[in-house]
Amino acid sequence: xxxxxxxxxxxxxxxxxxxxxxxxxxxxxxxxxxxxxxxxxxxxxxxxxxxxxxxxxxxxxxxxxxxxxxxxxxxxxxxxxxxxxxxxxxxxxxxxxxxxxxxxxxxxxxxxxxxxxxxxxxxxxxxxxxxxxxxxxxxxxxxxxxxxxxxxxxxxxxxxxxxxxxxxxxxxxxxxxxxxxxxxxxxxxxxxxxxxxxxxxxxxxxxxxxxxxxxxxxxxxxxxxxxxxxxxxxxxxxxxxx
Amino acid sequence: xxxxxxxxxxxxxxxxxxxxxxxxxxxxxxxxxxxxxxxxxxxxxxxxxxxxxxxxxxxxxxxxxxxxxxxxxxxxxxxxxxxxxxxxxxxxxxxxxxxxxxxxxxxxxxxxxxxxxxxxxxxxxxxxxxxxxxxxxxxxxxxxxxxxxxxxxxxxxxxxxxxxxxxxxxxxxxxxxxxxxxxxxxxxxxxxxxxxxxxxxxxxxxxxxxxxxxxxxxxxxxxxxxxxxxxxxxxxxxxxxxxxxxxxxxxxxxxxxxxxxxxxxxxxxxxxxxxxxxxxxxxxxxxxxxxxxx
Amino acid sequence: xxxxxxxxxxxxxxxxxxxxxxxxxxxxxxxxxxxxxxxxxxxxxxxxxxxxxxxxxxxxxxxxxxxxxxxxxxxxxxxxxxxxxxxxxxxxxxxxxxxxxxxxxxxxxxxxxxxxxxxxxxxxxxxxxxxxxxxxxxxxxxxxxxxxxxxxxxxxxxxxxxxxxxxxxxxxxxxxxxxxxxxxxxxxxxxxxxxxxxxxxxxxxxxxxxxxxxxxxxxxxxxxxxxxxxxxxxxxxxxxxxxxxxxxxxxxxxxxxxxxxxxxxxxxxxxxxxxxxxxxxxxxxxxxxxxxxxxxxxxxxxxxxxxxxxxxxxxxxxxxxxxxxxxxxxxxxxxxxx
Numbered sequence: 001x002x003x004x005x006x007x008x009x010x011x012x013x014x015x016x017x018x019x020x021x022x023x024x025x026x027x028x029x030x031x032x033x034x035x036x037x038x039x040x041x042x043x044x045x046x047x048x049x050x051x052x053x054x055x056x057x058x059x060x061x062x063x064x065x066x067x068x069x070x071x072x073x074x075x076x077x078x079x080x081x082x083x084x085x086x087x088x089x090x091x092x093x094x095x096x097x098x099x100x101x102x103x104x105x106x107x108x109x110x111x112x113x114x115x116x117x118x119x120x121x122x123x124x125x126x127x128x129x130x131x132x133x134x135x136x137x138x139x140x141x142x143x144x145x146x147x148x149x150x151x152x153x154x155x156x157x158x159x160x161x162x163x164x165x166x167x168x169x170x171x172x173x174x175x176x177x178x179x180x181x182x183x184x185x186x187x188x189x190x191x192x193x194x195x196x197x198x199x200x201x202x203x204x205x206x207x208x209x210x211x212x213x214x215x216x217x218x219x220x221x222x223x224x225x226x227x228x229x230x231x232x233x234x235x236x237x238x239x240x241x242x
Numbered sequence: 243x244x245x246x247x248x249x250x251x252x253x254x255x256x257x258x259x260x261x262x263x264x265x266x267x268x269x270x271x272x273x274x275x276x277x278x279x280x281x282x283x284x285x286x287x288x289x290x291x292x293x294x295x296x297x298x299x300x301x302x303x304x305x306x307x308x309x310x311x312x313x314x315x316x317x318x319x320x321x322x323x324x325x326x327x328x329x330x331x332x333x334x335x336x337x338x339x340x341x342x343x344x345x346x347x348x349x350x351x352x353x354x355x356x357x358x359x360x361x362x363x364x365x366x367x368x369x370x371x372x373x374x375x376x377x378x379x380x381x382x383x384x385x386x387x388x389x390x391x392x393x394x395x396x397x398x399x400x401x402x403x404x405x406x407x408x409x410x411x412x413x414x415x416x417x418x419x420x421x422x423x424x425x426x427x428x429x430x431x432x433x434x435x436x437x438x439x440x441x442x443x444x445x446x447x448x449x450x451x452x453x454x455x456x457x458x459x460x461x462x463x464x465x466x467x468x469x470x471x472x473x474x475x476x477x478x479x480x481x482x483x484x485x486x487x488x489x490x491x492x493x494x495x496x497x498x499x500x501x502x503x504x505x506x507x508x509x510x511x512x513x514x515x516x517x518x519x520x521x522x523x524x525x526x527x528x529x530x531x532x533x534x535x536x
Numbered sequence: 537x538x539x540x541x542x543x544x545x546x547x548x549x550x551x552x553x554x555x556x557x558x559x560x561x562x563x564x565x566x567x568x569x570x571x572x573x574x575x576x577x578x579x580x581x582x583x584x585x586x587x588x589x590x591x592x593x594x595x596x597x598x599x600x601x602x603x604x605x606x607x608x609x610x611x612x613x614x615x616x617x618x619x620x621x622x623x624x625x626x627x628x629x630x631x632x633x634x635x636x637x638x639x640x641x642x643x644x645x646x647x648x649x650x651x652x653x654x655x656x657x658x659x660x661x662x663x664x665x666x667x668x669x670x671x672x673x674x675x676x677x678x679x680x681x682x683x684x685x686x687x688x689x690x691x692x693x694x695x696x697x698x699x700x701x702x703x704x705x706x707x708x709x710x711x712x713x714x715x716x717x718x719x720x721x722x723x724x725x726x727x728x729x730x731x732x733x734x735x736x737x738x739x740x741x742x743x744x745x746x747x748x749x750x751x752x753x754x755x756x757x758x759x760x761x762x763x764x765x766x767x768x769x770x771x772x773x774x775x776x777x778x779x780x781x782x783x784x785x786x787x788x789x790x791x792x793x794x795x796x797x798x799x800x801x802x803x804x805x806x807x808x809x810x811x812x813x814x815x816x817x818x819x820x821x822x823x824x825x826x827x828x829x830x831x832x833x834x835x836x837x838x839x840x841x842x843x844x845x846x847x848x849x850x851x852x853x854x855x856x857x858x859x860x861x862x863x864x865x866x867x868x869x870x871x872x873x874x
Contacts, residue, residue, distance in 0.1 A: 051752060077754035085752075091745035093810070094738075102742045103753040105735050114735070150753065277664035328854045334663060338610060339805055339853040342667075346798050347846035350839030456839075460675070460794065467668055506679040509672040516661055516669050 002065075004029040004158055004189050005050070010059030012045055012213075019045040020056070021213040027158070032181065032190045034204030034221070036197065038234055042213040043193045044086060047160050050191075051083045052076035063158070078106065082156035084147035086163050086193075090135040096122060096146055097131045103153040121149045126175065141167040145176075158189045165196040177203055201225065209233065248376050249493045255378065255386040256451075257489020261482045262389040263444035263462060264469040265396065266437030272413050272476020273433040276326065276334070279341040281466060282459025283348035284438055288314050288445030289454040290352065293361050296449070302366045304384070307446035311439050318438025322431050330430070345459070352456040360453040385447035389482075392443065396478050409433060413476060464512045471515055564813060567820075568722065575714040582831070584710035588782060590823040591717035595724040596775045597803035597815030602728060603768035604801060605810035606737060607761060608744030609655070610667050613674030614772055614800045617647040619681060619792035621773025622780040626694050627687065629704075636705035640777035647773025648766040650677075655765035659758045671794065678792035693787040696780065705781045713782050720778055724771050728812050740764055772800075795842060802845055806852050808861025817860045822848075 003026040012020040020042045027033050037043055048054040050061055052073035061069045068076055082103070091099050100118035101111070108114040122131050125145045130138060138146065144164050151159050161180065165173050173196060181203040183190050194200040201207070207224045209217040211233040217224045224230055267281050278284075288310050295306035325344060329337035367380035400406035411419040412429045420426045452458070469488055473480025491511065499507060574587050596618070603609040624646045625639030634642075658669045681688045688694065700708040707713055731737045739760050742750035747757040780786055790796065807818025822845065829841045856863050 053748070053752075072756075073748075073751040074754050074756045077752055083752055085749065089746045089749040091742050091749065093745050094741055098738065098741075102738055102750065102755070105738065106754045109735060111733060111735060111738075150749075154753070277668075279664070279667075325850060325854070332854075332857060335610065335809070336853050336857050338664060338667060339801070340850050342612065342798070342801075343846040343849035343853065345846075346795065347843055347850070350795075350842040350846070353839035354843065457794075460671075464668065464672055467665070471665070506676055506683075509675045509679075512672045513657065513669060513676070516665060517657055 002029060003027060004064055005191075006060075006062040007050070008060040008062065010046075010049060010061065011057050012049055012054065013057045018213050020049065023059070023210075023213070023215055025208060025215060025218060027189060027191060029189055030184045030187070031206060032184050032192065032204050034200040034207040035191055035193045035210060036195075036200065036207060037210035040212075041210040041233075043210055044162065045213075046210065047083060047162055047193065050076075051081060051160060077154065080154075080157035081160070082151035082154045082158070083160040084144070084151050084162050084164055088140070088143035088147050090138075090143055090146055092136055095132050095134055096127060096138070096149075099135055099146060100149045100153045103150045106154050118149075118153055121153045122146075124152075125149045125179065126172075139167070141169075141172065144168070148176075152183075152188075156188060158191070159183070161190065161192045161194070163193055163195055165194055165199055168196075173199055244375050245497075246494070249497055250490050251376055252378060252382065253490035253493030254486045255382045255489070256493065257486035258386040258389040258482065259382075259444060259447050259451075259485075260462075260465050260489055261469060261473075261485025262385075262392060262447065263441060264466040264473075264481045264485060265393070265478055266440035266444075267466050268470045268473065268476055268478070268481045269440070270434055270437040271470065273409060274326070274330070274430050276330070276337045277341070278326075278434075278437075279338065279463075280321075280345040280348060280459075281441065282461075282463030283345050283352075284314065284318070284441045284459075285445050285448075285462055286352060286454060286456065286459040287317070287348060288442040289449050289452075289458065290356060290361070291442075292446045292449040293363055293454055296363045303363055303446045303449040304366070306449075307443055310442045310446055314442030314445075315435045315439035318435035319431060321438070322434040326434060327427070327430070349456050349459065356456065358456060360455045362453050363449050366450055379451070381447075381450040385451070388443070388447055392440070393478055393482050400478070405432070464509060468512050468515050472519065561813075564816075567816065571718055571721070575711065575718050581710060584714055586824050586827045588710060588713045588717050589827060590819055591714065591721045592775060592779060592782075593799075593803060593823045594816050594819035595717070595721040596772055596800055597807065597819045598721075598724045598728050598812070599768050599771035599775065600800040601768075601804045601809065601811075601815045602731065602740075602771070603651075603765050605804055605814070606731065606740040606744065607764035607768075608740075609761060609765055609768075610801065611670040611765075611768075612667055612794065612797045612801060613654075613670035613672075613677075614769070615792045615794070615796035616674040616677040617651055617769040617772040618776035618779070618796065619677065619786075619788065620650055621647045621776030622786055622791060623681065623688055623694070623776075624773070625777035626696060626780045626786055629696065630694065635703050636777065636781055637703070640705075640774050640781075643777035644770040644774040647776070648770030650773075651769025652762050652766040654769075655762040656758070659761065671797075674792060674794070674797055678788055681788040681792060688788065689786075691788065693785060693791075695786075696784040698784055706784070716778065717782075720775060724775075725812065725816070727767075727771065732812055736763075798842075798846075802849050806849060806859055808859030811859075811861045814859050814861040821860070 005027040007023060007025050010020055010023045011018060023046065035043055035046070045054065049056050052068070052071050052075065055070055059069070060067060063079065063081065066079070068079070091102065097115060097118045100121055101114040104114040104117045108117050119131050122128060125148050127142065127145055127149060130142060135143065135146065144167065148161070148164055151161070165176060168176060177199040180190060180192065192200055192204065201221045204221060206219065207217070207221045208215055209224060209230050216233060217227045217230045263285060267278065270276070270278055291310050291313065292303040292306045295301060295309060296303050321344065325340050326337070329340050369380065370377040371380050371383055400409060408419070408424045408429055411422065411424055412426055416426050465488065469481055469484040472487060473482070473484030492507070495507065571591065579587070600611070600614055603611055621640070621643035624643035625636050628634040628639045628642055629636055654670065654673050658666050661669055682691050684690070696706065698706060700706050731740070739750070739755050742753065742755055743757045743760045751757055803818035803822055804815040805818070806822065807816065808814025826841050826845070829844070833840055852859060858865070
């Protein structure tokens, strides 16, 4: 298995603050990598760097053996990297299916075809009842699922999930966890930032911990969970995992 | 060399007066997060008011300020209640169109009532003040002095009074401010009305130096926006610095650029600032980041 | 469908009418039939004049809407494109004898170029600063037109000789002009409708609603905005050329004024932004009123009609932000139709 994503000495500075500092890692094709860390650790910045929304100060990002470090976000989207936004950013004047159609247009050029495909994806994530609803009618939990649908409608090779569980009931968390877990089998590599730790600890094959812009742990969930540095970083947070 | 010095200094002084005109705008933008497209027309209205009082009562515009400033405060309060407040909880587009509509309304109402002619007030001091090798119109120096006093007063108000703290709290987080018991809607009202009053004051300072006509607002509103963007949204000091910079640039270049194209100059400058420095000289939140989705 | 699909209750939820794809409703077809009748009927000269202008403005409002309504690029400087189109075709005709039938396309193209340039220059600007930049840019164009006398005739403007003839695109009868403007209107309408339900329309909506999300979906916001502005500007420029052929006199003070720019936005906003029918309704309502007002009040009410319209705009935007079209939808929705 070759690495689908390789991040090499990546650093990003805002003013005098290093949001990301000398981060290096690689992600194998078909992996489900969990990315955790306390607030302010730099997870969103890392996503923004990979997805092309922000340019790094130093370092390289390589996707499928192609140097993508300074590509714009729409260029990165077009080569197969999808992302969700931590605070959902739906197109407010459109309906749910239209929101998803936008991303579907990447590979489905007809309006009718895109709509049908988008409706399918929405059904997959459990939004069947909201297909034609204006997105302003949706609650935060539903909007997060919409984010997932939008990302998947791209038929991405790599998807970056950003806290998609927030606001979900325990049952919904269970369904969503199973769903995310099924993605690698469909050929989609997943990086998953999440605060709902038990979901991610159960499903991910590997966990990376980010703190203050640096990777402090990288390995199998059980090992990472017991790592004293990780526990210290979370300082007082109880980590419950199945 | 003296010419350059003369140009630079008079640029600083007039720039200060421009800054006074812009302080209201930056305050309103900083607190309410809306752009008052009718800002130039507020200035126009106040200028007509100052002119009228001067003409009818034989006073000079500086005395007229005693009436104009409170009148503009009231006018601002009314506009806020009737037009701005209903627009605040709606998409930004609504506020844009509403204040734009107000701008056109005021321009054309002025056209109807006052005709398109240019009106002036007679010179008040009638002579220039000599400062070393330079000569400045007394009205210019007085206007600049008022500007400095006003900024100091505003600084004090914002830093030391409860109202100032309430305003700063509202700027940082309106919801939190409300939860802390700060009457945010009233803060909005006071801010908007005060911004309007500041415009009124600057109109009285500007009346001895400029003519008034129905579309005079258009020129000055772009100057005001350049200053606000240069200085950073919501910053009084920024407006002052931005104003003085703009004044110097305008003064120096209108000496060397053909007069027919002089008017175009403001607009080109505005576009240049938008292109190259949308985040302001001081790098604060500026035109590139304040958006419709904010 | 389930409860989740019931229409929104607040007027502010949907500023723009939900699209129904590129289907042309019976209502819209009836409107066009009516227009054709009006154009052909033997009405009085002044009524014909109103018809000519109403059709022109409907097309212009639709053109503005492509940028302002669909792409979210609110421009208060569109008169610049209007003027550029008018001047281009007129200068080509007066200087080089180029027939306006060809000249209008040149006008449209140059105006489109201006539109693209504006969009690129202002690519990083958001919200009110973009709007102000359009104002500033239009003023730059106006002042250039006023002062570049060797090209544009300066403040005196340009006159097209009133010699009727098909090659000159100058007609003796107003009916011919009414038909010409109606064709323009219909063409812009077709362009709008095709865009509305197409993939490209959706690119416009996505960039309008959330440019960052659109970018993450593979859409290039700068390219989309530039294309929308260029298209809108180009159509507006063609309208300007047609107007020049009707009015036969180009006056820079009127042609490229903020008041004229305001009118484009006014018609679209009052009628209903982001819909095809909105700008049409706006124009059909306001243009005849405007002309009638002007003829009744004459010259001692210079500006009165704009006072009325700006007041109207304020009221509409504060209380009916989705315009007339949106209000009709809501009423129809409440009565149970879908």
